[in-house]
Amino acid sequence: MNGASVVEAEGLGLTFETADGPVHALSDVNLAISKGEFVSFIGPSGCGKTTFLRVIADLEQPTAGTITVNGHSPEQARKDRSYGYVFQAAALYPWRTIERNVGLPLEIMGYSKADQKKRIARTLEMVNLSGFEQKFPWQLSGGMQQRASIARALAFDADLLLMDEPFGALDEIVRDHLNEQLLELWAKTNKTICFVTHSIPEAVYLSTKIVVMSPRPGRVTDIIESTLPKERPLDIRETPEFLEIAARVREGLRAGHSYDE
Amino acid sequence: MNGASVVEAEGLGLTFETADGPVHALSDVNLAISKGEFVSFIGPSGCGKTTFLRVIADLEQPTAGTITVNGHSPEQARKDRSYGYVFQAAALYPWRTIERNVGLPLEIMGYSKADQKKRIARTLEMVNLSGFEQKFPWQLSGGMQQRASIARALAFDADLLLMDEPFGALDEIVRDHLNEQLLELWAKTNKTICFVTHSIPEAVYLSTKIVVMSPRPGRVTDIIESTLPKERPLDIRETPEFLEIAARVREGLRAGHSYDE
Amino acid sequence: QDLYPVTFQLKWVNQGQFAGYLVAKDMGYYEDAGLDVTINPGGPDIAPEQVIAGGGADVITTWMAAGLAARERGVPLVNIAQPFATTALEMVCSEESGVESTADFPGKTLGVWFFGNEYPFYAWMAQLGLSTDGGDDGVEVLRQAFSADPLLQNQADCISVMRYNEYKQVLDAGIPEDSLTLFNFADEGVGMLEDGLYVMEDRLEDPEFVEAMAAFVEASMAGWEYAAANPEEAAEIVINNDMSGALTLESQVYQVNEAAALVGDTPALDVEAYDQTVATLLSAVSPDNPAITEEPEGAYTTVVTDAIE
Amino acid sequence: MNGWIITALAVWLAGWGINEFLVRIGTRDRVAASAINIAVPVIFGVVLLVVWEGLVRGLNVPAVLLPPPSVIWERLLASIPNPIWPDFQQTFLKSVLIGYAIGCGSAFIVAVAIDRSPFLKRGLLPVGNFVSALPLVGIAPIMVMWFGFDWQSKAAVVVVMTFFPMLVNTVAGLNATGAIEKDLMATYAASYWQTLAKLRLPMAWPFIFNALKINSTLALIGAIVAEFFGTPVVGMGFRISAAIGRLQVDMVWAEIAVAALAGSLFYGVIALIERAVTFWHPSVRGGRGG
Amino acid sequence: MMSSARHSIVPVATVVLAIIAIWYVAAIMLNLPWQQGVYARGDGVAVGPLQFLSDIYSQQRPVLPAPHQVAVEFYNSVFNANPSTPRSLIFHAWITLSATGLGFIFGTLLGIGLAVLIVHNRAMDRSLMPWIIASQTIPILAIAPMVVVVLNSVGLTGLIPKALISTYLSFFPVVVGMVKGFRSPEAIHLDLMRTYNASGNQVFWKLRWPAAIPYLFTSMKVGVAASLVGAIVGELPTGAAGGLGSRLLAGSYYGQTTQIWAALLMAAALSAALIFAIGAIQSLTSKMMGAPA
Ligand SMILES: Nc1ncnc2c1ncn2[C@@H]1O[C@H](COP(=O)(O)OP(=O)(O)OP(=O)(O)O)[C@@H](O)[C@H]1O
Ligand SMILES: Nc1ncnc2c1ncn2[C@@H]1O[C@H](COP(=O)(O)OP(=O)(O)OP(=O)(O)O)[C@@H](O)[C@H]1O
Ligand SMILES: Cc1ncc(C[n+]2csc(CCO)c2C)c(N)n1
Ligand SMILES: [Mg+2]
Numbered sequence A, B: 001m002n003g004a005s006v007v008e009a010e011g012l013g014l015t016f017e018t019a020d021g022p023v024h025a026l027s028d029v030n031l032a033i034s035k036g037e038f039v040s041f042i043g044p045s046g047c048g049k050t051t052f053l054r055v056i057a058d059l060e061q062p063t064a065g066t067i068t069v070n071g072h073s074p075e076q077a078r079k080d081r082s083y084g085y086v087f088q089a090a091a092l093y094p095w096r097t098i099e100r101n102v103g104l105p106l107e108i109m110g111y112s113k114a115d116q117k118k119r120i121a122r123t124l125e126m127v128n129l130s131g132f133e134q135k136f137p138w139q140l141s142g143g144m145q146q147r148a149s150i151a152r153a154l155a156f157d158a159d160l161l162l163m164d165e166p167f168g169a170l171d172e173i174v175r176d177h178l179n180e181q182l183l184e185l186w187a188k189t190n191k192t193i194c195f196v197t198h199s200i201p202e203a204v205y206l207s208t209k210i211v212v213m214s215p216r217p218g219r220v221t222d223i224i225e226s227t228l229p230k231e232r233p234l235d236i237r238e239t240p241e242f243l244e245i246a247a248r249v250r251e252g253l254r255a256g257h258s259y260d261e
Numbered sequence C: 001q002d003l004y005p006v007t008f009q010l011k012w013v014n015q016g017q018f019a020g021y022l023v024a025k026d027m028g029y030y031e032d033a034g035l036d037v038t039i040n041p042g043g044p045d046i047a048p049e050q051v052i053a054g055g056g057a058d059v060i061t062t063w064m065a066a067g068l069a070a071r072e073r074g075v076p077l078v079n080i081a082q083p084f085a086t087t088a089l090e091m092v093c094s095e096e097s098g099v100e101s102t103a104d105f106p107g108k109t110l111g112v113w114f115f116g117n118e119y120p121f122y123a124w125m126a127q128l129g130l131s132t133d134g135g136d137d138g139v140e141v142l143r144q145a146f147s148a149d150p151l152l153q154n155q156a157d158c159i160s161v162m163r164y165n166e167y168k169q170v171l172d173a174g175i176p177e178d179s180l181t182l183f184n185f186a187d188e189g190v191g192m193l194e195d196g197l198y199v200m201e202d203r204l205e206d207p208e209f210v211e212a213m214a215a216f217v218e219a220s221m222a223g224w225e226y227a228a229a230n231p232e233e234a235a236e237i238v239i240n241n242d243m244s245g246a247l248t249l250e251s252q253v254y255q256v257n258e259a260a261a262l263v264g265d266t267p268a269l270d271v272e273a274y275d276q277t278v279a280t281l282l283s284a285v286s287p288d289n290p291a292i293t294e295e296p297e298g299a300y301t302t303v304v305t306d307a308i309e
Numbered sequence D: 001m002n003g004w005i006i007t008a009l010a011v012w013l014a015g016w017g018i019n020e021f022l023v024r025i026g027t028r029d030r031v032a033a034s035a036i037n038i039a040v041p042v043i044f045g046v047v048l049l050v051v052w053e054g055l056v057r058g059l060n061v062p063a064v065l066l067p068p069p070s071v072i073w074e075r076l077l078a079s080i081p082n083p084i085w086p087d088f089q090q091t092f093l094k095s096v097l098i099g100y101a102i103g104c105g106s107a108f109i110v111a112v113a114i115d116r117s118p119f120l121k122r123g124l125l126p127v128g129n130f131v132s133a134l135p136l137v138g139i140a141p142i143m144v145m146w147f148g149f150d151w152q153s154k155a156a157v158v159v160v161m162t163f164f165p166m167l168v169n170t171v172a173g174l175n176a177t178g179a180i181e182k183d184l185m186a187t188y189a190a191s192y193w194q195t196l197a198k199l200r201l202p203m204a205w206p207f208i209f210n211a212l213k214i215n216s217t218l219a220l221i222g223a224i225v226a227e228f229f230g231t232p233v234v235g236m237g238f239r240i241s242a243a244i245g246r247l248q249v250d251m252v253w254a255e256i257a258v259a260a261l262a263g264s265l266f267y268g269v270i271a272l273i274e275r276a277v278t279f280w281h282p283s284v285r286g287g288r289g290g
Numbered sequence E: 001m002m003s004s005a006r007h008s009i010v011p012v013a014t015v016v017l018a019i020i021a022i023w024y025v026a027a028i029m030l031n032l033p034w035q036q037g038v039y040a041r042g043d044g045v046a047v048g049p050l051q052f053l054s055d056i057y058s059q060q061r062p063v064l065p066a067p068h069q070v071a072v073e074f075y076n077s078v079f080n081a082n083p084s085t086p087r088s089l090i091f092h093a094w095i096t097l098s099a100t101g102l103g104f105i106f107g108t109l110l111g112i113g114l115a116v117l118i119v120h121n122r123a124m125d126r127s128l129m130p131w132i133i134a135s136q137t138i139p140i141l142a143i144a145p146m147v148v149v150v151l152n153s154v155g156l157t158g159l160i161p162k163a164l165i166s167t168y169l170s171f172f173p174v175v176v177g178m179v180k181g182f183r184s185p186e187a188i189h190l191d192l193m194r195t196y197n198a199s200g201n202q203v204f205w206k207l208r209w210p211a212a213i214p215y216l217f218t219s220m221k222v223g224v225a226a227s228l229v230g231a232i233v234g235e236l237p238t239g240a241a242g243g244l245g246s247r248l249l250a251g252s253y254y255g256q257t258t259q260i261w262a263a264l265l266m267a268a269a270l271s272a273a274l275i276f277a278i279g280a281i282q283s284l285t286s287k288m289m290g291a292p293a
């Protein structure tokens, strides 16, 4: 096992027991993610992307194989509060202001009031939401809510960021904009990011590594190391290199896709 | 007025009176759609795409300008049942089987039992859902539900199809697949289709005409006639011609977009 | 000096029916006798026998039939005094009913109070040989609620009344007295002793308690005497004790007068009247109405009244 | 200290333990799962009765205050043919069922009738809420005055009690239809009645059943209490009151047991019908579907 | 909310007027038999329609008193009576209100407590819920007098027995509502807490409790009305101790229909006021919790 490896899965499998029989959400997943990587997970609906992230986060228990996070068990990692999780929906608490939503993990983890204040200000700044501290979630647009939820995951400075389709509900232009900002943040902080998406361009644009998955049972069908430079302007998406990687991802996806859904 | 023109809007405007003051959802929209066209509407959230479709369908009343559908008022067109409407959400009735959902408009319009049966079978066939007649909506995946809702709109053979982001909730692969099928259907039946989307590739891939809209107030900023051939394999999306049109659409979009959200 | 505490449970709400006790308390007779008396008003559906069985009272007033029935059910009640020597329960029939004698009862609807007040009625029907299941040769029984309304609204042909209360209401409603037919339960031979004072048997082994009860009964009788002599003042006291605010002075003066007239010269139980009550009850035993099934033993005592000079 | 109390405590602890054990069994067998689901509350109920029996006997509570369940049970069995069955007929089969049917039925019709008038809806609902705040004990004597002392007046009380919950819920249910579903009907140029029958009514069923369930317990309580204000000498409320007066407390509890059983069954039957009619509702089919 | 209240004034007034009109007509019909009896017993002189109306609307013991009779009685017993004497409806309303309030507080606390148990303990969830539903099918109202007697015998007197009957009736809507409320947080909100490794207490106070607040208020509105009914019923057996229940009873015992109606009106007004008060607290709370205006 590599010392710098943040996530390491070997022969990982997860089967849900349901009333209609077992559902194989993950099977024989082998994957190593090193520190500072930006890994995208892409694959059709139901292929186990969310499940894999949830296993890392100790929100589901694998039924086969092993997985370590920061060299420990996921449970230990969770108790160490070593990751921040961004859900597909912003999942802000509607009765808390933006400020207090971002402060929620800090309250729970027992940061001092002063420290809380400082961190809230810093992370809201980071996601461009300064000035909205006292607003309630419903007073913000969908994009701003999603940024607040990212701020919440950043507030306690975990080195690992798990993001489950954080921009799925946003329109393309806003999404482009947030993608740029996310890349910037990643470059600045050297965090490790696991990012689930449905969008091929998004995956290619953001990642250093793209994990293509296929359903029934959820398997990893391809792992693509990106050859794109770390510096990525938005129009990199029209370059042949980009299109080539995108084509490979699409290929991988199509291979694993069953048209009967 | 052109005899073959299915939708014709002149100086169309619509202002919602709300508690916070008027919202200009549409202003001075001029557009003519001829029979057999496939028109996509694209634009950022809140620019009035849905509102425009709803005006055509007589679900909203314009506050300025004129609009005709098949040469009549939208109300007349609605009463003539001259269009089928596909909503962004599938909006299937959960207490009806797929078969009876598709048969709903037929029941209401008073088709004979035998005719209903025939049409249900035919349209379910068309959207690849034969064999699922007796299932309830919640037993189907999102993509299948959306196909059922398309079948429902097709069942009574209206010549005009209004589709409001019908594939918004689906993953890219399923979406590609349905796009192909929709094109095929359109080619076969020579229907007129108005199609709202957020996705630039989808708009370019499907349409003979792309209407780019911008918000505050909802205006048409660009109307792009597609130069792509009628026959469109999926990989047409990597051709320079396609990318060029896509770039023009993106341009138009970005011009109208305000980054402050 | 220390007052002996006594909790006294009435069978019904505070009204002229209990004027003697309320007067005795108000005038300080109980205190003078060394007693600290708490009078707890009753109400519909409060069974004093249950209250005393649960330890919620030291002494209660109830009708003898109910007291004997409770004794047979395992609540060892003992009559220690019988202030009401005569009875006031009557049945009144409207002119429209056409009832002029008991022979007219078959096929009629009669209002009856339950909750331990039904025993005299069932004894009467047994005596008349009338079934109480309705039908042409029996009578139909209606559980009469609080008021005289069933008669006024023609829902019943006859209703139960207390002479000191509901009967007055019927008259006050404007029904001429001569249009009514009145049956007195005592005159019909089914009279049963009404408000008497009862305590739990085991308490009587305590001489101090017996002494206190003697003082209580004596002071109560003094209260009644005062009420009989000063009905207006007694009614005033009753009204001051009425928390519902519904009583009128006029009705209470009438009620005090009528009730005081029921009080005998002595609080001692008239054994003859007791025997008659028991005999009437035993004559009417039926599965539907099992007041008592056998001759009660030790259901009264004279130790208290004997202690009064 | 006392055998009865110790036994009661022991049974209580044992029952608790068994239940904690049972709910921890994760079984995939549907039959076993539903057996556990039934066993747990039954064990709880049995424990409750045993504790009651033990405490009453152990503490020597007088039978005229609270009899032990075994005595109540004997009384219940002995009295089914005579007072209990006729009482049940009078109170449940006549007052409750008829009042319930009229109350719920007329409220439904009124709800549909005022559905088209926002004016009436805005006017009737607050007034309706006010009227349903009238305490039933005040209404009951009035109904006896108006409708006589037999079951008709009890049914009238039940009608008054059940009317407004049904009205409010039905109106809310008819308004529960989403905008898209209604628009869909508009695109078909469907008539008012078509929309009502094919869309709004099905959507309203969960609300309507909500009211039907609430009303099932309300109706029984209402009918029984109304009998305190004048009745023929039959009926569960009459019996309860008469029996308290005669200190037959075991009879009182036997009637209460019958009332609770009938009420629970009534509720259960409505709940079963609800499951059948609103089989599609997420709360019935349970979370995500296949 | 304010604007919707303003919207309702005209419709509500219309409906109320219609009810009053129907009421006047019904009063004639229901009071007619008695009036005819009076005329029949009288001297046989024919009365004119005006005299007839005035007679029928001023009966001493009407089967259905006319609205103005009730209004006059209500006015007199509320404004013209010394509120510290039993002649005043305010006096009775206050007695009932204190029992209602106490019972309601008990009931709400009991309901919340049971809901917490049910939500946090699977065995409790499975065993309690069916019995809580069954408990409400017990006609507690019918045995209220016995309950009062039994409670008296263990030393609970005065306010407490009434309050306990209120508690019995009001805890049910609160349990049902709060179980729903505590379970209302979506899975994703709970997962979020898990990713922070939050303790059970933290999850409860920072998530379940605030999420359940809207449910709490909704069920409190139902619960407070039930409490009032419980208090009134609890007052019936102890009829002589005052309160709206004893007022209803006395009215009924002495055939004072008008008095019954006035007390009823007071009870309904009390209940409306309590519900309104809870609604006001609710909108204040939800404003503080950031709900859209
Ligand atoms: N709690 C659960 N119980 C049973 N089956 C589950 C559960 N959670 C997920 N599944 C199933 O496991 C499979 C993988 O689900 P998962 O949510 O990981 O997919 P996904 O790749 O995230 O899909 P999407 O793109 O739609 O979010 C699916 O078939 C899903 O139905
Ligand atoms: N019923 C309404 N009342 C008030 N404002 C409305 C109403 N419906 C729409 N609007 C406003 O009109 C504008 C146009 O809305 P519309 O739904 O047509 O946008 P859209 O282009 O379809 O957006 P999206 O991509 O998010 O679906 C928006 O600002 C919206 O808030
Ligand atoms: C429900 C009810 N039960 C009995 C009576 C009759 N009653 C009149 S006076 C009195 C007290 C007896 O000492 C009783 C019991 C009633 N009016 N209402
Ligand atoms: Mg997912």
Ligand SMILES: [Mg+2]
Residues within 6 Å of the ligand: B049, B050, B051, B164
């Ligand atoms: Mg839209």
